Amino acid sequence: MQYLSIGVRCLVGVVFLASFVGKVAGREAFGAFVASVRRMRALPPGLARPVALLVVAGESAVCVLLVVPARGADAAGLVVAAGLLTAFTTGIAISLRLGVRAACRCFGTSTTPLGLRHVARNLGLTITCAVGAGAALTAADAAQPGGATVAIVAGLVLGGLVVVFDDIVDLFGPTKRQAMDLRGRP
Numbered sequence: 001m002q003y004l005s006i007g008v009r010c011l012v013g014v015v016f017l018a019s020f021v022g023k024v025a026g027r028e029a030f031g032a033f034v035a036s037v038r039r040m041r042a043l044p045p046g047l048a049r050p051v052a053l054l055v056v057a058g059e060s061a062v063c064v065l066l067v068v069p070a071r072g073a074d075a076a077g078l079v080v081a082a083g084l085l086t087a088f089t090t091g092i093a094i095s096l097r098l099g100v101r102a103a104c105r106c107f108g109t110s111t112t113p114l115g116l117r118h119v120a121r122n123l124g125l126t127i128t129c130a131v132g133a134g135a136a137l138t139a140a141d142a143a144q145p146g147g148a149t150v151a152i153v154a155g156l157v158l159g160g161l162v163v164v165f166d167d168i169v170d171l172f173g174p175t176k177r178q179a180m181d182l183r184g185r186p
Helices: 002-024 027-040 045-067 073-097 116-138 145-163 165-172 176-182
Strands: none
Touching: 002 027, 002 045, 002 073, 002 116, 002 145, 027 045, 027 073, 045 073, 073 116, 116 165, 145 165
């Protein structure tokens, strides 16, 4: 269980660090994130900035908790991450239900419209956080260096793949021209 916990911490840490950095990379990046929260229409417009600040604070807290060596901090970080992901998923689902196709600013600069793939990605990450928190709370053995290295590398690679998930889907999906042809438009 120790290796599962290590791998999940690395995966979730990469995802939340990339998300945090993408949103606070400058005044313009944060402003674009606030605007995207407003465009989602899941909240009253006046709450967009305070919610955006809470999201950034929560994401940074996850990153800190996942690296703090105190007992239980890793599990707490994964629980906070699962809570944030649940809130994100709910917001995306509300936006989709309203017919809003705002850009996903999950990692900063993406222009990919929110869709079911974002709901699926977040649900998968939420489940991963729950499994990782359980593993962290039940892990009793000390990790061996070789196993820990494999778990760290696997978590970092998987986390990186989650961060570029939209790009991967777009790479293997139909081109814009093919998508237009499929919809019957010239």
